[in-house]
Amino acid sequence: MANDAIYTAALMEHNAHPDYKYDMDDFTHEHEGVNPSCGDEMTLKLRLSDDGSTIEEAAFVGSGCAVSQASADIMAELITGETVEEAKRLSGLFVRMIQGDELSPDEVEDLDEAYQLQSISRMPARVKCAELAWRTLDNIL
């Protein structure tokens, strides 16, 4: 069934050991994202470079299901060190993917591990779990 493809080893690993789940002190930007229907909530914090062009550090805190937590961890890993413009582009790709759009092979490669969440696009009830971190990022950038 479709659910088999959601709980991949990578997702379970990111959920169990989220490297980017901590409360950052010297952040420059933060935003709280909420999924009212799930009770999921997440605060995403970013430290941008002095000129505001690059994401030097990304981290999140909050609670939610394994999908929302793993998606946030994968996203933070992906955008760390990227320019703001690139992070916006990646976020756009992710949202397109999770809404069910086909991505080009290059775009799939760019999303890297985040592409593993692609199967969630077939689970309408879980799409918003996977999107939470990315929509929160969009609100910051």
Add this chain to the structure above:
Amino acid sequence: MANRTLHGEDMLTADGRAEWQSRDAKASALAASPYKKDFPLLATKPDLAFLDSAATAQRPAAVLDAQRSFYEEMNANALRGLYDLSVQATEAIDNARAHVARFIGLDGKKDACDIVFCRNTSEALNLLAYSYGSLVLKPGDEVCITIMEHHSNLIPWQQACRAAGAELVYMYPDDQGVISEDEMRAKIGPKTKIVSAAHVSNVLGVANDVKLMGKIAHEFGAAMIVDGAQSVPHFPVDVNDLGCDFFAFSGHKIFGPMGVGVLWGRHELLEAMPPFLTGGEMIDAVTEQTAVWAPVPEKFEAGTQDAAGIYGLDAALSYVESVGYPAMEAREKALVAQCMRRLAELDFVRIIGPADPAAHHGVISFNVCTVHPHDVASILDMDNVAIRAGHHCAQPLLDFLGIDSCCRASFAFYNDSADIDRLIDGLNHVWSMFHGQ
């Protein structure tokens, strides 16, 4: 404020366990349900453990056949047509109305006119909040409900209170889900104009003492409304015995079609109430500037009704009568007792609600420690187990319990112990996925 130990293991008392074990003896006949064959969806999916009947029940073939036969044999617009088919359609609705009246303890002839068909319990309660609410609520008045209301018996009263300048007051349960007489008397008083309560909670499964609530409401001249969405699927209801003024339930939770529901009200109250929706079929006479309402129940049934759905509901009630409440209740109680005992054996599961399985009325809410309910439900789905997870349209209750969300397995008489086996195996699968092998 009542305490919050409804949520936690400390409620699994020794008495509770003994109770389950004695009841479990009765569960020995639950191995394979003789009723699943009546339900086409269950019959064609033998590997599915459908444990979400509190959200919507499955429908027996008798109901599906009735709906089809309505369209094949008597489809015409009821009430207005002057030809045979329309007369048949009208009779189908009239017969269903009489059947519903008898089903909730009323006289099928005399009281049928007090049965209003609507889409569902939500619509029935909205009708009451707008129509009865606008009739009786004045600034400073109070509407009293319980903290365990489904949003459908909560938000309409928020709105009605806001419109009237009235206050919405809540009754809270004790640690076993019981709203005491003291709590009722503390909240229902001279300012109370309406008391509205779930007969059975869709999260805790407890049955509220709506009879006592109604008695106290009447001491102060308030009306008593009972939301029967979760009670009529599990036990017989006699509205005169309950002593309530209004009673609402949904067809789809009692094995009938989605989109047809029932509101019963005391005749003099329905007579006094203004219409909720206006338009065709609810008038006697219309001029350019005025209209004269049709008598009840038509006054509250604007527009073409879901006649096939009503005919299907009639068939659903006949099906329930053919199985019989005593047989349904016996199976459900045994299934709930067996499931609670098996859940209690899983040290990573916390049952929410009263310790006594007999108090659960088909509903067992629970959480798996450290695993979000949505993950639990998704992983159980891999194992062909369908449960509900989330806030169950009862966010104020979950706030009161101190939780964001929970899982809910709910039973009907057509479930069997194989369904429970699948649930327990599935929960072990959930635990091993999140916490190693």
